[in-house]
Amino acid sequence: MEEIKKLTAGFARFRAKYFVKHPELFDQLSRKGQSPRVMVVACCDSRVDPAIITDSDPGDLFVVRNVANLVPPCEMGGGYHGTSAALEFAARTLEVQHIVILGHSQCGGIQSLLQGIKAVQGDFIIPWMAIADEALQKVNTLHAHAPDATRQRACEQASIQVSLRNLTTFPWVRERVAQGTLHLHGWYFDIDLGELLGYNPDTEHFEILG
Ligand SMILES: [Zn+2]
Known part of the structure; x- marks a missing residue:
């Protein structure tokens, strides 16, 4: 139970150092x-x-967090659409001005996509990762014989582009983007280098932000 004690002790520190010191914010x-x-x-x-x-x-x-930060295409019926529900609430009720797809290096979900069904136990990850199948096909076309690390990074970044496009399959996202009230961003956090990259649709590359 050491792990849980660490969390509750952490909450006590958060309360003392943060909650108590920012009364206006929390009020x-x-x-x-x-x-x-x-x-x-x-x-x-x-x-x-x-x-x-x-x-x-x-x-x-x-x-909203899910395996491999994927946005599914807009689909009606047939399942529990947790990510789509969160998107809907953010866009239509909260009226957020920005949606950021935040991918990252060393993504286990993308690794399972690259390695295929034999490498993954369970029932849910492989069907979920099918959302990014187009990214896998792109990597297999452009980087067929590249080292694993190159394929992994390319697939992580290509899947962000798939999610960006899938966002626009939701009519209320598409409308707000067209009106200029909602902006879409594809970011990539490089854990190894501690860098944050952003997708530039003009160059079609990920470039260092900030
Ligand atoms: Zn991941």
Whole structure:
């Protein structure tokens, strides 16, 4: 239970060092509710917490995390659409101004996509990763004989592009992007180098941000 004690001790530190020292922020968040301007679609990976790596405060980011930070295409019926529900709430109710797809290096989900069904146990990951199948096909075409690390990075970044495109299959995203009230971003956190890259649609490359 050491792990859980570490968490509750961490909460006590958060309360003493953060909650108590920012009474205006928490009073406002409590009375007025949340009004984040940014939604982040991030991976479940424990190393890529969006709030930590962007040094954000409570109330700043509306976050959904799933395996490999994927956005599915807009589909009706047939399942529990957790990511789509979060997107819908962010775009239509909160009216966020930005949606960031936050990918990262060393992504286990992308690794499972590259290695195929034999490398993964369980029932859910492989069907979920099929969302990024187009990224896999692209890597197999452009980097068929490249080293594993090159293929992995290329697939991680190509899958961000797939998710960016899938975002525009939701009509309420498409409308807001066309109106200029919603902006879409593809980011890539390089854990090895500690760098944050952003997708530039003009160059079709990921470039260092900030
Ligand atoms: Zn990941």
